[in-house]
Amino acid sequence: MDHRAKRVAIVGAGTSGVVACKHLLARGFRPVVFDAGACVGGQWTRTLASTRLQSPHVAYRFSDFPWAESVDWYPRHDQVVDYLATYARHFGVEERVRFRTTVLAAEYVGADDDAASGWEQWAGNGDAFGDGSGAWRLTVRHAESGTTETYEFDFLILCIGRFSGVPNIPKFPPDGGPDVFRGRVIHSMDLSDMEDEDAAELLKGKRVVVVGSGKSAFDIAAECAEANGVEQPCTMICRRPRWLIHHTNVWGKVAFAYLFMNRFAELVVRKPGAGVASNLLATLLSPLVCSRAPASF
Template sequence: MEATKKRVAIVGAGASGLTACKHALAKGFRPVVFEAAGGGVGGVWRRTLASTRLQTPAFAYRFSDFPWPPDVSGAEVFPRHDQVVEYLAAYARRHGVTECVRFGCKVLAAEYAGVHDEEAAAWERWSGNGEAFGDGSGEWLLTVQHPGSEATQIHRFDFLILCTGRFSGVAHTPTFPPNRGPEVFHGQVLHSMDYSNMGHAAADELIRGKRVAVVGSGKSAFDTVAECAAANAGGRYPCAMICRSGRWMVNGGFVWGVSLGHLFCNRLAELTVHKPGEGLALALLAILLTPLMIYK
């Protein structure tokens, strides 16, 4: 079968989905990108808090064949989320990816048909022979819900690439004992993912003039606390952050020209914490290095 006849389905129009589509086009395949959200490419970058910026410097977060525009590369070390979205959209336009994206199309199920289940379960390699497209006997059946309709359609493809990432719309909510969970809380309970998806204006309006408790100490928790502080300046409506255990925050300053933030992103950071069974030398070293970190 010729490469131009290979039908490739890509789920997700974030950074990974865009690059997968670009390379599929370059190889002569016929890719279709299904994006559940409408409005444009960018994935989670289109559904973020107002204060979100890149955590990685712009020069380290870019496509090898597509530089940042001059207004970003020359002035912004950590671009804003809207600048990242525009960068991804420009990349998609440049390589003809935008025309391949079907916005508002949600993939509900994927099934590999044409091969017996027992045979496919015994495969240790792609298609049983190590070839991406096998012998042509099997194909992927994708159940897709299109925008503005509850009905679904079946689409057939020769190859499937999942680019949904870690944050594909499934919120991680802990389980609670009976009568000890959100159902007994008299206020509104919202997951950080749902909060980010609300949009900047709606999210700001939701928390303004309210006392907010943020449970957790991950990045989304710190971002949410910062949003609450900005919306409710002053002490009348405080925001409480509830953490299971204490957290060490890295001081991002420079000492003798060396970035402490970079220091603690490698294995040297292990020298700053006490370990079970450590000897006297390691214990003293951990004590001496403790001032390099700031506990907040």
């Protein structure tokens, strides 16, 4: 079989899925992209209202497709979605996407069990997984019709990313979790999946406790501050203290965050066998690593 006739499935129409489909089309393949959403964009279509790129748009773009001239320096989430959608339309990717379709299962069938047991997932030489004797069988549910169908492909590309809609819920002891809490418990993913108006209405006038100190936690705290102001502050519960930086550009034009992306970060770490000068410098720079953070916003 000619390689151009190979059947290729891509799961996910986010950034990676769109690019994978674009390159396959350029090489003569006719891939099929499955995505549970209603448009391309992946996680960018399900974010908080305040979400923006944390990098300038010039550093976050496809090499073969420019941003619109009117885009913000730090694009909003809707501008990122529009950029991905425009990219998909320009390269003919959008017509290959089957929206509102959820892949329920994927299995490799038709291969000899003894041969399959000796395969490696990646040989390191560019060859695909397996020897081509089998096929990938995908079970797909179509949201609009409610039907479930099975398809077979020669190749399968997973582009679901790290945040594929499965929230990380901690385990609670008996009689010590959401079952005894009188308020409403919601995960950050669930809040992000809401419409902007619905999320704002949910937070309005509520006493909110945010557990965690990751990026989503601070974003939600900022959303609460926007909705309720100082009259109804949001409380954060953090395992470790954090130093909150109001803006990345401090000390003039120095980008503070970039200091920790190079060898400067080594200076703030105590190293075994280091001299007095090295340990003294690490001590003096230690406030950059950790400092007390306020409890309310």
